[in-house]
Amino acid sequence: MSPVLASNGSSLGLEPEEPIASRSALRARATRRATGTLDAWRSDGAARWLFIWPAVLLILVLSIFPLVASVALSLSRLAFHQGGVDLKFIGFANYQQLLFGLERSHFLGVLKSPSPLGWAIVIATIAITSLAWMRAARSGRVGPFGLALRLAGGVLLVGSVWLLVQALVSEGGRPGALIVTLIFVFAGIVLQYALGLGLAMLAVQQVPLRRFFRIVFLIPLTITPVGVGYMFLMMTDTSKGPLEPLWVALGLRNFTWVTDPWLARVAVIIGDTWQWTPFVFIVLLAALESLDQEVREAALVDGAGRWQSFRHITMPAILPVTTTIVLIRLIEGFKIIDMPNILLGGGPGTATQSMTLQAYLDWNALNLGRSAAIAYLLLILVSVVATVYVSFVRRRVTDLA
Amino acid sequence: MRNPFARRSAMDLSPPAKFGAFVLLLAWAFVVLFPIYWLVVTSFKTPNSVDKGPFYIPFVDFQPTLDAWRYILVELGNDTLRPYINTVIVGLTSSVIALVLGSLAAYALVRFTYRARVGIIGLGIGSMAFAFIAAALGAPLLVALASAVAIFAILAQTIGRRFTRAMGNSDIAFWLISQRILPPIAVAIPLYVLYQQVGLLDNIAALIITYVAANLPIVVWLMRDYFAALPRELEESAAVDGASIYRIVRSIVLPISVPGLVATFLIVLIFAWNEFLIALVLTSADAQTMPLQVAAQNATRGPQWWAMSVLILIMIAPVVFMAILLERYITKGILVGALKG
Numbered sequence: 001m002s003p004v005l006a007s008n009g010s011s012l013g014l015e016p017e018e019p020i021a022s023r024s025a026l027r028a029r030a031t032r033r034a035t036g037t038l039d040a041w042r043s044d045g046a047a048r049w050l051f052i053w054p055a056v057l058l059i060l061v062l063s064i065f066p067l068v069a070s071v072a073l074s075l076s077r078l079a080f081h082q083g084g085v086d087l088k089f090i091g092f093a094n095y096q097q098l099l100f101g102l103e104r105s106h107f108l109g110v111l112k113s114p115s116p117l118g119w120a121i122v123i124a125t126i127a128i129t130s131l132a133w134m135r136a137a138r139s140g141r142v143g144p145f146g147l148a149l150r151l152a153g154g155v156l157l158v159g160s161v162w163l164l165v166q167a168l169v170s171e172g173g174r175p176g177a178l179i180v181t182l183i184f185v186f187a188g189i190v191l192q193y194a195l196g197l198g199l200a201m202l203a204v205q206q207v208p209l210r211r212f213f214r215i216v217f218l219i220p221l222t223i224t225p226v227g228v229g230y231m232f233l234m235m236t237d238t239s240k241g242p243l244e245p246l247w248v249a250l251g252l253r254n255f256t257w258v259t260d261p262w263l264a265r266v267a268v269i270i271g272d273t274w275q276w277t278p279f280v281f282i283v284l285l286a287a288l289e290s291l292d293q294e295v296r297e298a299a300l301v302d303g304a305g306r307w308q309s310f311r312h313i314t315m316p317a318i319l320p321v322t323t324t325i326v327l328i329r330l331i332e333g334f335k336i337i338d339m340p341n342i343l344l345g346g347g348p349g350t351a352t353q354s355m356t357l358q359a360y361l362d363w364n365a366l367n368l369g370r371s372a373a374i375a376y377l378l379l380i381l382v383s384v385v386a387t388v389y390v391s392f393v394r395r396r397v398t399d400l401a
Numbered sequence: 402m403r404n405p406f407a408r409r410s411a412m413d414l415s416p417p418a419k420f421g422a423f424v425l426l427l428a429w430a431f432v433v434l435f436p437i438y439w440l441v442v443t444s445f446k447t448p449n450s451v452d453k454g455p456f457y458i459p460f461v462d463f464q465p466t467l468d469a470w471r472y473i474l475v476e477l478g479n480d481t482l483r484p485y486i487n488t489v490i491v492g493l494t495s496s497v498i499a500l501v502l503g504s505l506a507a508y509a510l511v512r513f514t515y516r517a518r519v520g521i522i523g524l525g526i527g528s529m530a531f532a533f534i535a536a537a538l539g540a541p542l543l544v545a546l547a548s549a550v551a552i553f554a555i556l557a558q559t560i561g562r563r564f565t566r567a568m569g570n571s572d573i574a575f576w577l578i579s580q581r582i583l584p585p586i587a588v589a590i591p592l593y594v595l596y597q598q599v600g601l602l603d604n605i606a607a608l609i610i611t612y613v614a615a616n617l618p619i620v621v622w623l624m625r626d627y628f629a630a631l632p633r634e635l636e637e638s639a640a641v642d643g644a645s646i647y648r649i650v651r652s653i654v655l656p657i658s659v660p661g662l663v664a665t666f667l668i669v670l671i672f673a674w675n676e677f678l679i680a681l682v683l684t685s686a687d688a689q690t691m692p693l694q695v696a697a698q699n700a701t702r703g704p705q706w707w708a709m710s711v712l713i714l715i716m717i718a719p720v721v722f723m724a725i726l727l728e729r730y731i732t733k734g735i736l737v738g739a740l741k742g
Contacts, residue, residue, distance in 0.1 A: 051509035055502045055577070055617050062614040063580045064529075069591035070583070141468040199429055202422045205414055213426045214731070215724050216433055218667070222720040224675035224692040225711040226645040230704060231436050234443065242439050246457045274432070279668065283623060286664035286731050290630060321626040323508070327578065328619060337583045338677070356584045363586055375587030384581045390575060 073373035079189025085180070094373035106350055107358065109167035109176035118169035125161040129154040153388070177350070177358040177374075178381070184340075184354060185333040189326060191273045196325075203281075204288045206232060214285065221278035232271040236343070261351035264344050268352050271339045280325050288314070288319045323394040327386060334382050346385030419611070425441055444469050444710035451706050469707035473715075481694065488674060488691040489719065491605050495612035496670040502613070503620025504662065508650060510621065511628045511638075516567035522558055528553040574625065577618040589682040596683060603689045611679055616669040623668070627661030627721075663730045668724065674720060691716045 074094055076087040098107040114122060123301070129172055133154050136142045142150070164182075167175040175183070203214050223231070234240075238247045238256065257263040291314065299309045337356040346353035353361075355378045362371040406416040406423070406453060414422060442458075445465035450456055456463040473481050509515075532549035533535060536542050568576070593602070601607040631654065640651050655662070677692040684690070691712065698709040 016525075048509065048513050048515075051505040051513075052515070052573075055506035055621065056573075057612050057636040058502070058610075058637055059577060059580050059617055063583075064596075065595055066591035067583065068586040069594070073590070076696050163433075185675075199426070201737065202426050204408050205419060205422050207423045207426065209423075209426075211728060213430055215721065216430050219433055219437060219717065219721060221671055222674070222717045222724070223713055224439065224677065224695055224716060225698045226677050226692055227675075227709070227716070230695070230699070230709055231440060231713070233704070234439060234706060235436055240454050242435070242455050242457065259415050274436075282664045282667060282731075286627070286660040287630070289660050289731055290627065290658075317630065320629065321623070324622050325627050328581075328622065331578065331581050334582075337584075337586075356586060359584065359586045368590065372587055375584050379583050379587075383579060386579065386582070387575075390571075 029177065044318075055341045070372045070375060073368055074376045075369070077369045078366060089274070090369070095377070096371045097370065098373060098377065103370070104207050105174070105176060107176045107178055107352075107377075108163065110172065110174040112170040112173040114165045114170045122158075122162055122165050123160060126158055129157055140307050156384070167295040177353045177355045178377075180265065180352060181334060181336065181354045181356075181378075183265060184272065185330065187269045188272045188276065188336075189329050189334050191269065192277045192280050192329065193322075193326065195273065195277045197284055197322075199277070199281050200288055203285060208395075217281050218278050220275050223275070223283075225275065225338040226342065229338045232267070232274075232339065233343055236267055258344060259348050261348055264348060264352050268336075268340045268343060271335060272333075273345060275339075276329065279329070283321060283325050284318060287318045291317050320394075327367035327389060327394070330386060330389065331382060334378060336397040440710040440713055443706050444714060446707055448705075448707065454693050462617055469711045470519050473708055473711045481715075483687070484689045484694050485715070487688055488716070489603055489606075491608045491612065491690060492515075492674040495609045495673045496616065496666060499613045499616040499620050499669050499673075500662065503617045503665075504624045506577075506617070507621045507624035508628050508654060510570045511625055513570075515570050515573060517573060519566045519568060520560070520563070522568070524553055524556050524560075528556075574621065577621050580614065581618050585676075585678040589679055592679065593682050598679075602683060603685045603688045607683050608680060608688060608690070611683070612673040612676065615676075615679075616672055619672070620665055620669060621682070622664045625662060627658050627665075628711070631657055660731045663727045667720075668725060670723065671720060674716075 073087070075091060076089050077093075079086045079088045097103045104111075130252070133147075133150055136150055137147055164179060167173045167179050199217060203210065203217070207213075220228070231297060235242065236257070238244060238252070296309055296313055299313055335356050336354045337360055339351040339355050341360070342353055344352050346357050350358075355374055359371045359374040359378070362368075362374065404416065408419075412731075413419070414479045425482050442456070442465075445459055445467070446456070446463060447466050447468060450463040459465040465521060531552060532545045535545035535548065535662045592607075596604075596607045611735055635653050635657075636649050639653055640646075644652075676690075677696065680693055681696075684693070695712045695716070695725040697710055698705040698712065
């Protein structure tokens with residue numbers, strides 16, 4: 001944050017002032033000193049708190065209770081008896097079941113020893129991670145706390161790769177809800193961002209039917225997720241759906257994608273991408289539209305090519321908002337439920353069951369404790385991913401972090 | 402006639418490139434519109450013509466009927482109208498409130514510097530926990546609350562002052578967005594209990610409050626980036642001229658951040674409009690919203706495709722209409738005009 005504007009709000013001579021960045025700031029501060037009355041200070045000081053407190057307070061009130069209540073729920077089991085329900089405290093049994101016990105194949109997957117390719121991936125990851133850590137240790141710029149943090153991060157990375165390899169690159173391994181969710185989220189974000197950015201770049205051009213495109217592209221987002229699920233159920237029906245002639249032409253009349261785990265996952269990703277691309281599109285469109293055209297014109301006049309102008313002017317300007325959309329999609333994407341549930345009921349088997357869907361099924365079966373435990377594991381996982389993302393990616397591209 | 406693909410300015414694409422862009426846009430428009438077209442034709446089909454395999458064009462390969470529309474709009478009548486009105490009220494109210502509160506917070510996080518003291522926050526949470534435990538152990542609620550406040554005040558003045566570690570703006574922002582991580586499934590039951598205590602179950606007020614809180618972090622994060630991208634010189638010069646912060650926000654910041662505000666408004670409106678699980682848990686009859694009606698069409702007899710199509714279409718109509726009204730504000734003209742004017 002620039003000290004110039006920070007000082008606008010916070011330090012009108014009453015707090016120690018930050019160093020002055022520029023001549024104009026110095027002039028502004030001098031002028032304010034001369035004319036600043038007590039009224040002006042009061043309104044700014046009040047605004048500082050007035051602007052942020054309603055939001056913080058509302059979220060605080062509505063979030064703390066669910067947060068605490070679901071921890072309590074996740075550590076207990078519902079016991080039904082005559083005339084009511086009791087919560088029985090059972091410690092970490094729900095978590096133990098999911099991570100190491102009966103439900104492990106469902107939640108983490110069937111874990112088998114890696115195939116040769118799997119081993120290669122694991123060893124490569126270990127090698128690269130330790131090299132990176134040693135470089136950081138040698139450079140002398142990272143303190144002991146930073147090194148410990150990096151070591152923990154490295155162990156976490158190797159551990160996740162080990163888990164993924166055991167489930168995906170092994171003989172007879174099968175991914176569980178956690179890994180399936182990760183696949184949905186990362187494939188979805190890549191596709192949605194690429195499509196959304198491409199479409200936004202095209203839609204800012206002066207093409208015919210420009211307004212029509214901009215409104216039409218928004219439509220998938222406006223349909224309620226449950227509705228999109230049912231719509232895709234219609235679209236993907238190989239006998240009564242609108243694409244039936246296509247299936248017939250391809251000789252796939254009796255083909256059912258529903259029974260193949262990977263095809264089913266691809267179907268979910270396609271549906272998710274259809275629905276969420278507009279979100280990326282509209283946010284980037286607004287960002288592109290508020291770019292300063294004159295800078296780009298000047299660059300063009302100075303002989304910069306279109307790619308150069310995109311690379312050095314457009315991209316840096318939309319990078320902050322890009323990292324925000326990716327973060328929001330990351331957080332929202334982990335909660336994917338309607339598409340796999342309606343399209344396939346989480347099937348074939350549990351091949352498309354996401355974490356939220358597993359939590360929902362447990363919830364429906366009144367196993368509220370395990371449902372809350374899954375939700376909490378999701379919370380921990382997403383918090384870790386989001387924290388890593390914010391500190392490694394967002395802090396580099398924006399001073400807002 | 403003028404060539405629609407002609408170059409209009411030096412910045413514009415060359416005609417072939419422009420034609421290529423147009424074709425790509427058309428292709429995606431087809432991808433988007435084809436399923437919608439399928440909803441439209443399905444809404445005019447009888448159950449029989451849905452079952453008998455794909456029919457594409459009304460009057461040509463099947464006889465359209467208004468049965469489904471009549472069923473939803475006339476036979477169900479009030480059962481459609483009530484959730485519809487609820488959805489409109491909940492959607493509009495909650496997104497306007499979220500936009501106002503969230504934008505103010507976002508602006509504050511961009512322009513002011515905050516230092517939230519970790520010691521004080523910890524004490525606050527600790528004394529709240531104390532109050533909870535005391536109340537759970539049987540102390541009268543008022544006594545528990547009063548002693549918690551007293552403990553907080555005393556400790557904050559003494560021990561609390563020694564912890565100087567503080568949360569900056571980015572930590573506050575991250576805390577806000579992290580409140581969206583917990584899936585609705587985990588939030589729904591605690592919220593049910595909470596609203597039961599204050600007697601707001603099956604009341605649209607509960608939905609409005611919940612959706613405002615759920616959408617606030619998204620507004621804050623999106624608007625923070627849009628605000629940070631605004632040129633600061635305008636605000637600085639206004640401040641030098643003696644304008645108050647409220648005046649600056651109202652007359653300078655708001656007008657030039659219209660594209661971002663509109664895009665954000667549409668997004669949170671859509672989120673509130675379509676939310677399913679929280680509405681399912683918090684409402685039972687009077688306050689039900691449209692997404693529940695759509696899901697209800699998958700009844701014991703299997704999905705009622707025709708009725709579902711009608712419901713989805715009437716649900717997206719107002720939002721698309723909103724988008725048509727507001728789209729014009731997501732354009733260059735406004736910002737450039739404000740800067741030059």
